[in-house]
Each structure stands twice: as structure tokens, then as C-alpha cells.
Amino acid sequence: MSHLLIDCLQYSNWSRPIFQQIRDAGVSGLHVTICYHENFIETVRNITKWNDYFADNSDLIFHGKYAADIERAKAENRVAVFYGFQNCSPIEDDVRLVEIFHQLGVRFMQLSYNNQSLLATGCYEAVDTGITRMGREVIKEMNRVGMVIDMSHSANHSTLQAIELSTRPIAITHANPHSWHEALRNKPDNVLRALAQSGGMLGFSIYPHHLKDKSQCSVQSFCEMIARTAEIMGVTQIGFGSDLCLEQPDSVVEWMRNGRWTKAMDYGEGSKDNAGFPKQPEWFENSTGFANILAGLKQIGFNDDDIALIAGKNWLKFFRESFVGKES
Amino acid sequence: MSHLLIDCLQYSNWSRPIFQQIRDAGVSGLHVTICYHENFIETVRNITKWNDYFADNSDLIFHGKYAADIERAKAENRVAVFYGFQNCSPIEDDVRLVEIFHQLGVRFMQLSYNNQSLLATGCYEAVDTGITRMGREVIKEMNRVGMVIDMSHSANHSTLQAIELSTRPIAITHANPHSWHEALRNKPDNVLRALAQSGGMLGFSIYPHHLKDKSQCSVQSFCEMIARTAEIMGVTQIGFGSDLCLEQPDSVVEWMRNGRWTKAMDYGEGSKDNAGFPKQPEWFENSTGFANILAGLKQIGFNDDDIALIAGKNWLKFFRESFVGKES
Numbered sequence: 001m002s003h004l005l006i007d008c009l010q011y012s013n014w015s016r017p018i019f020q021q022i023r024d025a026g027v028s029g030l031h032v033t034i035c036y037h038e039n040f041i042e043t044v045r046n047i048t049k050w051n052d053y054f055a056d057n058s059d060l061i062f063h064g065k066y067a068a069d070i071e072r073a074k075a076e077n078r079v080a081v082f083y084g085f086q087n088c089s090p091i092e093d094d095v096r097l098v099e100i101f102h103q104l105g106v107r108f109m110q111l112s113y114n115n116q117s118l119l120a121t122g123c124y125e126a127v128d129t130g131i132t133r134m135g136r137e138v139i140k141e142m143n144r145v146g147m148v149i150d151m152s153h154s155a156n157h158s159t160l161q162a163i164e165l166s167t168r169p170i171a172i173t174h175a176n177p178h179s180w181h182e183a184l185r186n187k188p189d190n191v192l193r194a195l196a197q198s199g200g201m202l203g204f205s206i207y208p209h210h211l212k213d214k215s216q217c218s219v220q221s222f223c224e225m226i227a228r229t230a231e232i233m234g235v236t237q238i239g240f241g242s243d244l245c246l247e248q249p250d251s252v253v254e255w256m257r258n259g260r261w262t263k264a265m266d267y268g269e270g271s272k273d274n275a276g277f278p279k280q281p282e283w284f285e286n287s288t289g290f291a292n293i294l295a296g297l298k299q300i301g302f303n304d305d306d307i308a309l310i311a312g313k314n315w316l317k318f319f320r321e322s323f324v325g326k327e328s
Numbered sequence: 329m330s331h332l333l334i335d336c337l338q339y340s341n342w343s344r345p346i347f348q349q350i351r352d353a354g355v356s357g358l359h360v361t362i363c364y365h366e367n368f369i370e371t372v373r374n375i376t377k378w379n380d381y382f383a384d385n386s387d388l389i390f391h392g393k394y395a396a397d398i399e400r401a402k403a404e405n406r407v408a409v410f411y412g413f414q415n416c417s418p419i420e421d422d423v424r425l426v427e428i429f430h431q432l433g434v435r436f437m438q439l440s441y442n443n444q445s446l447l448a449t450g451c452y453e454a455v456d457t458g459i460t461r462m463g464r465e466v467i468k469e470m471n472r473v474g475m476v477i478d479m480s481h482s483a484n485h486s487t488l489q490a491i492e493l494s495t496r497p498i499a500i501t502h503a504n505p506h507s508w509h510e511a512l513r514n515k516p517d518n519v520l521r522a523l524a525q526s527g528g529m530l531g532f533s534i535y536p537h538h539l540k541d542k543s544q545c546s547v548q549s550f551c552e553m554i555a556r557t558a559e560i561m562g563v564t565q566i567g568f569g570s571d572l573c574l575e576q577p578d579s580v581v582e583w584m585r586n587g588r589w590t591k592a593m594d595y596g597e598g599s600k601d602n603a604g605f606p607k608q609p610e611w612f613e614n615s616t617g618f619a620n621i622l623a624g625l626k627q628i629g630f631n632d633d634d635i636a637l638i639a640g641k642n643w644l645k646f647f648r649e650s651f652v653g654k655e656s
Contacts, residue, residue: 041368047431048424096376103375103432 002026004074004312005290006319008203008241009033009084009152009174013248014053018286019060023079025287029070029315031108031173031241035085037259040097043090047104050083065105067320070312082319084108084173086153086256088119088138095137102145107323108173109142110150111135111162114268115261120151120158123184124268128155131165143167146325148318152241156191168322169199174241176205177232180225181212185269189232196233201318203241204229206289208278209269210243219283223296226310235306239315240293246286250276330354332402332640333618334647336531336569337361337412337480337502341576342381346614347388351407353615357398357643359436359501359569363413365587368425371418375432378411393433395648398640410647412436412501414481414584416447416466423465430473435651436501437470438478439463439490442596443589448479448486451512456483459493471495474653476646480569484519496650497527502569504533505560508553509540513597517560524561529646531569532557534617536606537597538571547611551624554638563634567643568621574614578604 006029012018014032022030034046054063064070064080073080083106091097091109101109111120111131119135121128131139139162142149149170151159162170172195178186187195187202195202204226211217212225229238245253253276257268267275283292290311297307334357340346342360350358362374382391392398392408401408411434419425419437429437439448439459447463449456459467467490470477477498479487490498500523506514515523515530523530532554539545540553557566573581581604585596595603611620618639625635 040372044368044425044428045422048422048428051424051427094373094376096379097372099379100372100376100432104428105431 003294003308004028004070004316006070006239006312006315007031007244007287007290008171008201008239008315009205010242010244010287011248012244012246013252015247016057016060018246019053019057019079022287023060023077025290027079027287027290028074029064029080029082029312029319031082031084033086034083034106035090036087036113036256037089037261040090040092043085043101044104047083050081054081063105065107066323067316070316070319082107084110084148084150086110086150087113088117091138093118093134095134095141098138098141098147099145102147102325106147107319108148108150108171110153111138112155112158113153114257120162121155123153123155125155128157130157130161135162136165139165144326146323148322153185156188159187159191160194163194163198163200166198169201169318170195171201171203171318173201173203174205174207174210174243175202176210176225177229180228181210183210183269186210192229192232196237200237201314202229202233202238203315204238205241205243206281206284207243207245208280211281215279215281217281219281219292219296220300222281223293223300223302226297227300227302230306235309236314238310239312239318240290240310242284242287244280244284244287245277248277253277331622331636332356332398332644334398334567334640334643335359335572335615335618336499336529336567336643337533338570338572338615339576340572340574341580343575344385344388346574347381347385347407350615351388351405353618355407355615355618356402357392357408357410357640357647359410359412361414362411362434363418364415364441364584365417365589368418368420371413371429372432375411378409382409391433393435394651395644398644398647410435412438412476412478414438414478415441416445419466421446421462423462423469426466426469426475427473430475430653434475435647436476436478436499438481439466440483440486441481442585448490449483451481451483453483456485458485458489463490464493467493472654474651476650481513484516487515487519488522491522491526491528494526497529497646498523499529499531499646501529501531502533502535502538502571503530504538504553505557508556509538511538511597514538520557520560524565528565529642530557530561530566531643532566533569533571534609534612535571535573536608539609543607543609545609547609547620547624548628550609551621551628551630554625555628555630558634558638563637564642564645566638567640567646568618568638570612570615572608572612572615573605576605581605
């Protein structure tokens with residue numbers, strides 16, 4: 001029996017072998033980042049690149065727009081690919097571009113990426129303003145059209161405000177508990193609790209900077225962290241968001257970290273001596289590693305029903321409730 | 329019994345009273361122009377305006393994307409609104425923007441508007457190059473995704489080439505036979521014949537500059553012209569494309585004619601003494617005038633089945649075959 005599997009974040013240097021690997025790993029739903037700092041037209045051109053990927057690899061992948069696409073993907077042994085932005089740069093200063101991107105199939109948008117944005121504060125800023133005036137309008141619009149507010153890279157006060165202001169549950173698609181590993185990007189228990197209580201979802205990251213012992217993290221430690229998080233959030237509000245980046249050149253990690261906002265080099269979660277992408281732990285070198293995690297969960301005592309929830313059913317339910325528009 | 333009614337072109341100064349009038353006139357499918365000379369981002373902003381129209385007038389109109397939306401509109405006593413461009417300016421120099429606009433719900437694009445474009449020659453140019461190199465690529469892409477090639481404002485040789493190159497039937501959404509009224513925008517019999525033989529559609533225009541005796545044209549003369557066209561093209565390849573423009577300020581007709589391509593004033597089909605929108609004939613001052621035309625068709629001897637085809641069934645069939653994508 002193979003579990004329905006959803007990975008709620010990857011950002012690789014896309015190619016047919018990578019799509020094949022994801023499909024062969026049994027992933028049916030995949031949230032991909034299609035923008036870090038790109039403006040409107042640059043993001044549209046990223047979408048045209050995806051249209052080419054879909055045309056050239058239609059036996060492996062297709063554009064996912066609604067939850068039902070995941071069940072279709074599972075039945076057809078393909079991967080439904082859902083678009084997300086890690087920043088709000090694509091909508092520039094125009095709230096109406098939210099709906100345009102929803103029409104183009106975008107389903108997730110972070111309100112900020114590490115830095116202050118027009119909408120919210122990023123997790124690297126010294127002062128956290130909370131949700132801005134425009135941010136409140138954009139949250140309303142995202143709620144209306146059915147686009148998920150993702151606070152993975154936002155600051156904590158902004159995140160708590162977003163949870164409160166949003167009339168729909170929000171997501172932190174790729175992060176871990178701060179209590180397990182003290183990274184700026186990992187989230188404190190009060191944020192995780194508020195997220196879960198509002199019906200929101202956390203996707204566990206396997207990016208080494210978010211892991212205890214980084215690249216040396218054991219699968220057992222990772223699974224025990226999941227068990228502790230399930231105690232805090234409940235087993236129904238958690239899933240995967242691996243943050244997997246395969247075969248990207250360092251220029252891409254530089255774009256993620258520096259955009260056009262600094263001329264000096266910012267190393268983000270890395271450092272001058274460790275500037276590139278860190279090495280993945282050996283139990284998750286690519287999407288096929290999900291099998292190791294599911295086995296690890298079983299080993300530490302999760303039953304099959306709970307593993308099925310974490311592997312995909314929780315995200316599937318969240319997708320079902322999140323992507324359909326509401327009357328304004 | 330009320331016929332299914334489709335108007336395959338209007339460009340009014342949109343407002344709730346106009347939407348109400350179109351709905352009350354029994355129009356179920358409406359092709360609206362959302363661009364004359366706008367570039368990519370300007371056209372996207374026009375789409376955001378339509379998103380507002382739909383949100384504010386959802387009891388009267390909704391965004392039509394496929395033929396089935398017309399039947400839904402008829403059943404719900406609303407109007408399904410289909411987007412079209414009168415020029416190829418929105419895709420700028422990027423063939424991949426065709427699919428982006430199809431994703432945003434655009435279903436018609438003219439390859440040129442009066443002037444030479446990157447794709448084809450307009451009907452006002454001295455020399456007709458035919459379809460350009462980029463034009464051939466864009467036709468292929470429009471065929472692939474399901475966007476109708478509209479040659480209403482194109483030159484005749486370009487139109488004949490588009491008919492030949494396109495693997496799907498094309499349309500001339502708003503024009504009349506040149507043999508009835510010698511306007512530059514009206515089409516010679518050889519073009520109409522080639523259009524019909526390839527399965528294409530002609531929409532009859534009620535823009536006074538396209539009518540014999542212009543604003544004084546009688547409904548009988550208009551209906552007799554339809555009868556003669558049915559003899560040339562067959563009764564299955566014709567419908568309406570009224571080209572109705574209500575309550576537009578003269579600045580809009582100036583934009584249509586002059587865009588940004590000339591500093592001098594071009595009067596298009598008008599003249600210095602008759603620069604604005606001409607007066608509509610009294611039997612078609614707005615969408616309610618379709619009743620006069622359908623009565624006129626009956627009076628000159630059309631039977632109910634043929635009137636039903638011309639009123640909407642022909643366009644409905646054409647929409648059904650045109651808007652769905654093909655595998656590339």
C-alpha cells in the first residue's frame with residue numbers, strides 16, 4: 001500500500017530527470033516556488049517556462065489548480081504541480097494582481113521573504129511591524145479568491161497577526177519548530193499553537209539549515225521532532241514541505257538571498273565559508289527519501305492512519321478548503 | 329420562444345445599465361474587446377477592471393471561457409462575457425504570452441488592427457506582406473491553446489494566408505461584404521468564400537461605417553445583405569458581431585485610431601468633419617435592436633431554424649470547437 005504523498009515545497013533546477021524522480025518517489029502533489037524576488041512580468045515569464053515544462057513532460061507532470069488534481073495525479077501516476085511565490089514581489093503595488101495570479105493558477109504566496117515587504121515583516125528584520133495597511137487588503141483579497149497565505153519566511157508577530165486577520169487557515173509550508181533547532185526560520189511554539197488552533201498547516205522542512213545537527217541530522221531525530229510537533233499542533237495540522245533544492249547553481253541561492261536589494265553579499269542562513277547549498281542528509285538526498293521518513297515514523301510508533309495524514313491527507317484536506325474562491 | 333443570441337463583438341463604455349440592457353435583450357454570449365493598442369501590463373490591468381465588473385455585477389454577467397458557459401448563461405438569465413483583442417500588441421514580442429492570455433480567459437485575437445503588426449498586415453496599409461515569420465508561430469500557438477484568429481481589421485492577402493495556415497477555422501468577428509458597401513473594412517467575396525469553405529465564421533457588423541447608407545441603412549437592406557451572404561457562405565457560417573460602441577467618449581475612438589503610433593490625427597473610417605462615433609441606425613441603437621433584425625429576417629423569408637443558426641447556434645458550435653486546447 002502506498003500512501004498519498006504531498007510535498008508542499010521544492011525549488012530545484014527543474015529537468016525531466018528530476019520530474020521523473022519525484023514521480024517515481026510517489027509524490028502526487030508538489031508545491032513549487034516560481035518566484036523569489038521577480039516582479040510581475042518576470043514572474044509571468046517564469047510561468048511561461050512552466051507551460052513549456054508541462055508541454056514537454058506531460059506524461060510525468062501537469063499544472064495542479066484544485067485538490068481534485070492530486071487525486072487525478074495519483075490515479076494517473078503523475079505529479080500535480082502547484083505554484084507558489086516566496087515573496088509578494090510579483091503583485092508589485094497592485095492588490096488586483098492577486099486575482100490575476102490566481103487565474104494563472106498560483107495557489108500560495110508568502111507575505112514576505114526574510115526582509116520587510118509591502119505586506120509584512122520578514123524573519124531577518126530587527127523590528128516586526130506586523131501586517132501593513134496594504135497587507136490587510138491583500139489578505140482579504142487572497143481569502144476571497146482562494147490563495148494560501150504562507151508565512152514561512154515572515155517574522156513571528158506578523159505571522160500571528162496574519163493568522164488572526166485571515167478568515168481562512170494559513171500555512172507555514174516549510175519550517176520546523178524553533179525548540180528543536182534554533183534557526184531564525186524555525187517557529188516558536190506559540191506560533192505553531194496559534195497556527196494549529198486556526199486550522200492552519202505546518203510543512204516540515206528538510207533543508208539542512210532547519211535541521212538539528214544540519215546535514216548530520218538523523219532520520220530518527222527528524223521523526224521524533226514530528227512526534228513532538230504532533231503533540232503541540234495535533235496530528236491533523238502537519239505535513240511535509242521539504243524545501244528540497246536540487247542541482248541549482250550558487251547563482252540561484254545568491255538570487256534568493258540578495259535579490260536586487262543589496263550590492264553586498266548576504267549569506268542568509270549560510271556563511272561566507274559555507275555560502276552555497278548545504279549537503280542534504282543522507283536519508284533525504286532527493287524525493288525518494290520520503291520512504292525513509294515514512295519508515296522512520298512507523299519505527300518510532302506512529303500508526304498507519306496517522307502516517308497517511310502526515311504524508312498527504314492533511315495537505316489534501318487543506319488544499320480542498322483553500323483554493324476555491326468565496327463570494328466577495 | 330426566444331432564440332439563443334450571441335453578439336460576437338461589442339466595445340462599450342461598460343456600466344451596470346449597459347450590462348442590464350444586454351441581458352434584458354436576451355444576449356447570452358458576448359465577445360468584448362479588452363484591448364486595442366495596450367501592451368502586456370496595460371492589458372492585464374484591463375482584465376483586472378473586468379474582474380471588478382464581474383464581482384460587482386454577478387447577477388448579470390460572468391466571465392465566459394468555454395461554449396458551455398453560454399448555455400449556462402441562457403439558463404441563468406445572465407451574459408457570458410468572452411475576451412478578445414483587436415490587436416496583437418498585448419503579446420508584445422513573446423509567443424509564449426499567447427498561452428498566458430488563454431489562461432487568463434482570452435479567446436480571440438486579431439493579428440493586426442488597420443496597420444501592419446508583427447504578425448500580419450492591416451486593412452489600411454498600402455502593401456500587404458501576408459503573414460510574417462512571427463505570425464506563423466503565433467498562429468500555431470493560437471491553434472494549440474485554443475484562441476481564435478480574428479482577421480476583422482486585417483488586409484485581404486493576410487486574411488487568405490491566415491485561413492490557409494491555421495489548422496482551425498478562423499473568424500472575421502465584425503465586418504460585412506464589400507459588395508454591399510465598399511468600406512475598407514468590409515470583405516470581398518473571395519475572402520468570404522475561403523472563410524466559409526474552411527469552416528470559419530463571419531459576424532455581421534452594425535457599425536454605421538460598415539453599412540450601406542450608413543446611419544440611414546434600413547433593417548430590410550441589412551437583412552437582404554444577410555440573405556445574399558448566406559448564398560455565398562452558407563447559412564451555417566454567419567452570425568452577429570455588432571461592433572456596438574455605447575457611451576464611449578471621443579477619446580476612446582481616438583485611442584482606437586491613433587494609439588501611440590501617430591502624433592497627427594488619423595480619422596480611420598470617419599473624417600475630420602465626422603470624427604466621433606457615428607449615430608447608430610434607429611433599429612439598432614443598442615442590444616435590444618436584435619429583436620428588429622430577427623423580425624426583419626423572418627419578414628424577408630428566413631425560416632425559424634435558419635434564424636436560430638444566425639442568432640446564436642452557429643457561433644455556439646464555433647465556440648465549442650475553438651476554445652479547447654490541442655496537444656502540441
